[in-house]
Amino acid sequence: xxxxxxxxxxxxxxxxxxxxxxxxxxxxxxxxxxxxxxxxxxxxxxxxxxxxxxxxxxxxxxxxxxxxxxxxxxxxxxxxxxxxxxxxxxxxxxxxxxxxxxxxxxxxxxxxxxxxxxxxxxxxxxxxxxxxxxxxxxxxxxxxxxxxxxxxxxxxxxxxxxxxxxxxxxxxxxxxxxx
Amino acid sequence: xxxxxxxxxxxxxxxxxxxxxxxxxxxxxxxxxxxxxxxxxxxxxxxxxxxxxxxxxxxxxxxxxxxxxxxxxxxxxxxxxxxxxxxxxxxxxxxxxxxxxxxxxxxxxxxxxxxxxxxxxxxxxxxxxxxxxxxxxxxxxxxxxxxxxxxxxxxxxxxxxxxxxxxxxxxxxxxxxxx
Numbered sequence: 001x002x003x004x005x006x007x008x009x010x011x012x013x014x015x016x017x018x019x020x021x022x023x024x025x026x027x028x029x030x031x032x033x034x035x036x037x038x039x040x041x042x043x044x045x046x047x048x049x050x051x052x053x054x055x056x057x058x059x060x061x062x063x064x065x066x067x068x069x070x071x072x073x074x075x076x077x078x079x080x081x082x083x084x085x086x087x088x089x090x091x092x093x094x095x096x097x098x099x100x101x102x103x104x105x106x107x108x109x110x111x112x113x114x115x116x117x118x119x120x121x122x123x124x125x126x127x128x129x130x131x132x133x134x135x136x137x138x139x140x141x142x143x144x145x146x147x148x149x150x151x152x153x154x155x156x157x158x159x160x161x162x163x164x165x166x167x168x169x170x171x172x173x174x175x176x177x178x179x
Numbered sequence: 180x181x182x183x184x185x186x187x188x189x190x191x192x193x194x195x196x197x198x199x200x201x202x203x204x205x206x207x208x209x210x211x212x213x214x215x216x217x218x219x220x221x222x223x224x225x226x227x228x229x230x231x232x233x234x235x236x237x238x239x240x241x242x243x244x245x246x247x248x249x250x251x252x253x254x255x256x257x258x259x260x261x262x263x264x265x266x267x268x269x270x271x272x273x274x275x276x277x278x279x280x281x282x283x284x285x286x287x288x289x290x291x292x293x294x295x296x297x298x299x300x301x302x303x304x305x306x307x308x309x310x311x312x313x314x315x316x317x318x319x320x321x322x323x324x325x326x327x328x329x330x331x332x333x334x335x336x337x338x339x340x341x342x343x344x345x346x347x348x349x350x351x352x353x354x355x356x357x358x
Contacts, residue, residue: 003241003320013192013199015215018295020192020199023243027318036194037244038217062182063293065216070293108335110343112292114242114249116197119292139206141182156287164289164343171350178357
């Protein structure tokens with residue numbers, strides 16, 4: 001397929017977790033355009049954790065990007081670019097929600113927002129949970145909820161849950177278990 | 180809930196479609212931290228368009244952020260910050276895929292990546308389609324496919340479709356029509 005080509009990438013600002021780049025793109029007719037590219041340095045992992053009552057383990061936290069609290073599946077950036085995302089998913093489940101999982105497998109993968117960002121999130125499905133202890137970073141304030149999948153589906157269609165990884169995860173799990 | 184507070188936001192780089200900001204956040208103990216915030220100026224809309232055979236209208240395009248082609252639902256930014264997202268969704272369906280829709284209702288809403296970006300995408304469900312004509316921007320090169328929902332679900336779980344709005348849309352529609 002004919003398409004634009006990247007001929008230059010310039011990091012114009014180094015952030016804390018992402019860098020802002022400007023790409024110079026060449027159209028097939030030779031025209032040049034500047035395109036934004038947000039580079040996520042580490043990539044991320046998330047986890048659909050199903051407790052022993054069949055409910056999903058959800059975390060509620062304040063998100064400055066939205067200036068309000070959101071209900072999400074546990075998730076976080078990898079510790080390094082070489083960390084296995086399964087390890088990262090299990091660590092976030094334990095740190096944010098206070099659970100270990102005896103079973104954990106890849107569920108699906110997402111790229112957050114392909115138009116201008118390269119962040120990826122590998123989403124795992126964890127079961128056979130064992131309660132441990134929440135272990136939050138100093139800037140994290142997280143409440144844990146156990147929620148029935150039917151209630152979560154209602155919240156998606158009522159636009160009460162909007163975080164993209166969480167919407168994808170809820171609908172994928174709801175599809176899997178729908179009778 | 181106790182949480183961090185934003186005490187300053189500074190635009191450090193103005194991009195083409197998004198701006199890069201650095202927020203100064205204050206923790207409850209008084210510690211200050213710098214947090215990244217990518218501000219999407221216009222917000223966006225997307226559309227799950229179901230053709231008269233029950234297949235989904237999908238668009239394939241090269242995405243520089245991923246350096247490969249991806250299969251997605253039609254989507255795009257609003258023309259302005261006041262544009263109704265339903266108008267934007269219907270425009271993108273016509274421009275990218277060449278269809279008008281006689282019926283179109285809000286399906287769900289997402290925020291792409293709440294950890295560091297305020298982009299929102301309102302996702303509509305469009306039916307009763309009428310073929311018109313694709314009308315692409317000079318930098319757009321898009322192929323249109325009509326795909327069965329069962330095949331799309333397989334592609335999600337095979338990690339062949341990863342775009343977050345598209346994964347959420349496929350799984351929400353698959354849930355809705357699952358027998």
